[in-house]
Amino acid sequence: MASTSRRRVLLGGAGVALGAVPARLLTGGEDPTPPADHHGHSSSAHGAGVNGPAFRGNRVDHVGNGFNPSKVLRDFDYGKVSRLPNGRVLREWEIFASDREIEVAPGVRFPAWTFNGRVPGPTLRCQAGDRLRVRFVNASAHPHTMHFHGIHPAEMDGVPGIGRGVIEPGADFVYEFDAEPFGLHLYHCHVGPLAEHIARGLYGTFIIDPPQPRPPADELVMVMHGYNTTFDAEGNQLYAVNGIPFHYMHEPIRVKRGELVRIYLVNVLEYDPINSFHLHGNFFDYYPTGTRLEPSEYTDTVVQAQGQRGICELRFPHPGKYMFHAHKSEFADLGWMGFFEVTP
Numbered sequence: 001m002a003s004t005s006r007r008r009v010l011l012g013g014a015g016v017a018l019g020a021v022p023a024r025l026l027t028g029g030e031d032p033t034p035p036a037d038h039h040g041h042s043s044s045a046h047g048a049g050v051n052g053p054a055f056r057g058n059r060v061d062h063v064g065n066g067f068n069p070s071k072v073l074r075d076f077d078y079g080k081v082s083r084l085p086n087g088r089v090l091r092e093w094e095i096f097a098s099d100r101e102i103e104v105a106p107g108v109r110f111p112a113w114t115f116n117g118r119v120p121g122p123t124l125r126c127q128a129g130d131r132l133r134v135r136f137v138n139a140s141a142h143p144h145t146m147h148f149h150g151i152h153p154a155e156m157d158g159v160p161g162i163g164r165g166v167i168e169p170g171a172d173f174v175y176e177f178d179a180e181p182f183g184l185h186l187y188h189c190h191v192g193p194l195a196e197h198i199a200r201g202l203y204g205t206f207i208i209d210p211p212q213p214r215p216p217a218d219e220l221v222m223v224m225h226g227y228n229t230t231f232d233a234e235g236n237q238l239y240a241v242n243g244i245p246f247h248y249m250h251e252p253i254r255v256k257r258g259e260l261v262r263i264y265l266v267n268v269l270e271y272d273p274i275n276s277f278h279l280h281g282n283f284f285d286y287y288p289t290g291t292r293l294e295p296s297e298y299t300d301t302v303v304q305a306q307g308q309r310g311i312c313e314l315r316f317p318h319p320g321k322y323m324f325h326a327h328k329s330e331f332a333d334l335g336w337m338g339f340f341e342v343t344p
């Protein structure tokens with residue numbers, strides 16, 4: 001493999017791919033699915049790409065994984081809601097970190113570190129001005145934190161050496177702060193090596209709704225990320241939205257013609273400096289970071305660095321299937337592509 005590019009490991013067909021994955025990542029250590037389309041090519045884009053075994057009908061075990069990207073899409077966690085004596089809304093969550101092996105592509109198992117057992121973690125949602133109380137329990141074998149984007153006191157920032165700092169295995173901590181500013185944010189672990197703690201799966205979406213809610217819409221969360229299955233910290237072998245590469249190719253996102261669709265788009269991709277989102281057959285209004293109520297752009301493609309995010313709003317005027325994918329063809333070939341299916 002020495003002359004092979006860091007990304008090509010999974011491109012040469014499942015046999016090549018799995019041979020390169022450390023044995024501890026495979027179930028039972030036996031040779032899994034034989035290459036579905038092995039023509040003797042050592043490396044070409046027919047492997048894990050749209051024409052390859054990862055896309056061609058093979059699925060991962062969503063039940064075994066404990067989460068399904070089709071559900072992650074519209075799963076908003078508003079927490080346990082009550083009122084403080086001063087009348088203010090209090091939202092409380094309990095989030096646990098745990099180590100969990102998930103099947104990220106047919107036959108490829110990845111030892112993930114997760115929030116609440118899923119990748120990405122739960123989408124936490126609140127309204128500007130709410131008081132937030134997040135009890136974090138570290139049930140992982142590794143030290144972690146929860147670092148939220150947003151405005152809050154230093155001791156609630158979830159970084160090593162500040163306030164409570166690192167939360168050791170078996171320990172817990174309550175992060176408490178006010179929800180501000182309104183917009184689309186994220187949270188992630190901030191323990192070093194930071195790249196690995198994020199790349200293993202410790203991230204999620206954090207939405208603060210504006211005081212006057214946005215217009216009703218079919219709302220979707222899309223977290224863009226990858227898997228460095230070789231753990232060389234040099235790149236990713238798989239790319240995905242909401243946990244599983246190619247998922248929305250198998251199960252297109254169903255939306256209604258003419259209905260307002262709002263996508264909360266977040267990029268947490270590690271190891272690659274940039275990611276993107278491109279939609280076919282349509283254009284959308286783009287609200288960077290969701291912190292303003294007026295769009296900055298009307299486009300069909302946006303680019304995000306790690307930690308960038310934005311809201312896309314659109315309506316589909318025509319029924320049919322429309323592709324969306326990273327406008328970085330290599331990422332698309334390695335899992336970052338899907339379909340909207342617009343019903344009349």
Ligand code: CU
Pocket residue numbers: 143144145189190191197202
């Ligand atoms: Cu961590």
Ligand code: CU
Pocket residue numbers: 149188307
């Ligand atoms: Cu961050």
